[in-house]
Structures are given as C-alpha cells and as structure tokens.
Amino acid sequence: MSARIDHTTTSGTFSLDGQTFEVDNNVWVLGDDTECVVIDAPHDLTAITELIAGRRVVAILATHAHDDHVTIAPELAAATDAPILLHPADLQVWELTHPQRPPEGALREGQLIEIAATHLRVLHTPGHSPGSCCFYVPELGAVFSGDTLFRGGPGATGRSFSDFEVVIESIQESLLTLPAHTAVHPGHGPSTTVGDEKPHLHAWIRRGY
Known part of the structure; x- marks a missing residue:
C-alpha cells in the first residue's frame, strides 16, 4: 500500500x-496502514496516538525544538517505542523543555528516511531556530515545513535563537x-x-519578520 499523509491539530x-x-x-x-513517522509531537498524546491508529512508529521527527512542537515527544516515544530525531543545532532549545531527556538521534541535511516504500529527505533550514x-x-509532492514557511510568509524570528536573514536564505535555497x-x-x-509563496519573497524581505 502506498504512503499517505494523515493530519490532526492540537491546542496548547x-x-x-x-x-x-x-x-x-x-x-x-506519513506512512501506510502498517508503519509511519510522526512529524512533531505537541500538546496532546491521545490525539496523536489516535492518528497513529496502532501503526508501528519508525521515528518521531522534530521540525525544531520549540516547546509547542516537542511538548509530549518523550511521552509519545515511550508509548510507541520510537526514537526522537532532532537536528543537533537545536539541542540548546530542546533542553529548555526537556533538560534531562535528550533525543535518541540526530537529523542531518540530505538524510533520507524510508517509510512505507517512500523516501523522506531532511532539509536543514535554520532561521526560525538554529536546527x-x-x-x-x-x-507525494509535499514538504513539511515546520515553522520555516507558512501560507503568507516565513516563520517568526523575533525571539531567542532566531535570525530573519537566515530563514529567508533557507527558504530561498531549500524550499522555493x-x-x-x-x-x-x-x-x-x-x-x-x-508556487503560491514564491512570488511574495521580495515583499517578505521588505516587511521583515
């Protein structure tokens, strides 16, 4: 069975x-009826386990380590026996939420993760956070962008560990x-x-985030 994308929303x-x-x-x-990967683990363990629906979780992939993206990652890892993978450049951010519990593995630029006969490629896109x-x-013609790129513009860069010029460069080079x-x-x-976002690049730069 071919891979598909399932989705839910959590609040916190x-x-x-x-x-x-x-x-x-x-x-x-992302996965099929047998196995999957989970992209980010925010807020609500029950909602995420319901979405998994009994499948084997190969990995929990963190787009970055802000607390709203990894709040229940350790709980989800314990419930599914799956490793948490995070880019090492975000370890300092991760430790703000989980200082005593490091991720099991590291993500790196160009890394391929195979799931349900489909390949997921890791793109390191610093700016919103270093990792x-x-x-x-x-x-599947899809990219999971975390907080690097939204409909209407790049992720916010007005807080610690972020850099507007870097996120714009990441979007230009890796996403657009x-x-x-x-x-x-x-x-x-x-x-x-x-295609919908690319024409607005220069407006984002003029506006700043």
Missing part, C-alpha cells in the same frame, strides 16, 4: 523568552527551489504550495 501553549501564548499546532503523520528542518517527500506544485504543510495554519 508556546513559551519562550518569558512569554506564553495559546497556539494550535499541526501534527502530520529547524523541513521534510521533503518528492513521491522545489517544484511549484509542491504542497507545503506547515506547523501551524493552512497548507499552501511553493
């Missing part, structure tokens, strides 16, 4: 730099070079496409 909080905000997060699951990653699945029809599935909000 995001805290950084002494401030806390209410947020809704997307959770994406932010996107996950490109060419067979993908085929225009590629669906962009972000960490928050609705999906978009590379």
Whole structure:
C-alpha cells in the first residue's frame, strides 16, 4: 500500500523568552496502514496516538525544538517505542523543555528516511531556530515545513535563537527551489504550495519578520 499523509491539530501553549501564548499546532503523520513517522509531537498524546491508529512508529521527527512542537515527544516515544530525531543545532532549545531527556538521534541535511516504500529527505533550514528542518517527500509532492514557511510568509524570528536573514536564505535555497506544485504543510495554519509563496519573497524581505 502506498504512503499517505494523515493530519490532526492540537491546542496548547508556546513559551519562550518569558512569554506564553495559546497556539494550535499541526501534527502530520506519513506512512501506510502498517508503519509511519510522526512529524512533531505537541500538546496532546491521545490525539496523536489516535492518528497513529496502532501503526508501528519508525521515528518521531522534530521540525525544531520549540516547546509547542516537542511538548509530549518523550511521552509519545515511550508509548510507541520510537526514537526522537532532532537536528543537533537545536539541542540548546530542546533542553529548555526537556533538560534531562535528550533525543535518541540526530537529523542531518540530505538524510533520507524510508517509510512505507517512500523516501523522506531532511532539509536543514535554520532561521526560525538554529536546527529547524523541513521534510521533503518528492513521491507525494509535499514538504513539511515546520515553522520555516507558512501560507503568507516565513516563520517568526523575533525571539531567542532566531535570525530573519537566515530563514529567508533557507527558504530561498531549500524550499522555493522545489517544484511549484509542491504542497507545503506547515506547523501551524493552512497548507499552501511553493508556487503560491514564491512570488511574495521580495515583499517578505521588505516587511521583515
């Protein structure tokens, strides 16, 4: 059976730099009826395990380590016996939420993860955070962009560990070079496409984030 994308949304909080905000997060699951990977683990263990629906979880992939994306990652790992994978550049951010519990493995640029006869390619896209990653699945024409790229612009860079010029460079080099029809599935909000976002690049730069 071919791979498919399943989706749910969870609600909770995001805290950084002494401030806390209410947020809704997307959770994406890529796989078939037998096995899958989970992309981000925010807020609600029950909602995510229901989406998994008894499948074997090969890995829990963190797009980045802000607390709203990894809140229940250790609980999910314990429930599914799956490793948490995070880019090493985000370990300092991870330790703000889980100081005593490191991830099991590291993500790296160009790494291929095979799931349900489909290949997911890791794209290191720093800027929103130092270790932010996107996950490109060419067979499905989709990229999971975390908080690097949303419908309407790049992820916020006004807080610790972030850099606006770096996120713009990441988007230009790693995301806007993908085929225009590629669906962009972000960490928050609705999906978009590379083709829909590419014309707005210069407006983002003028506006700043």
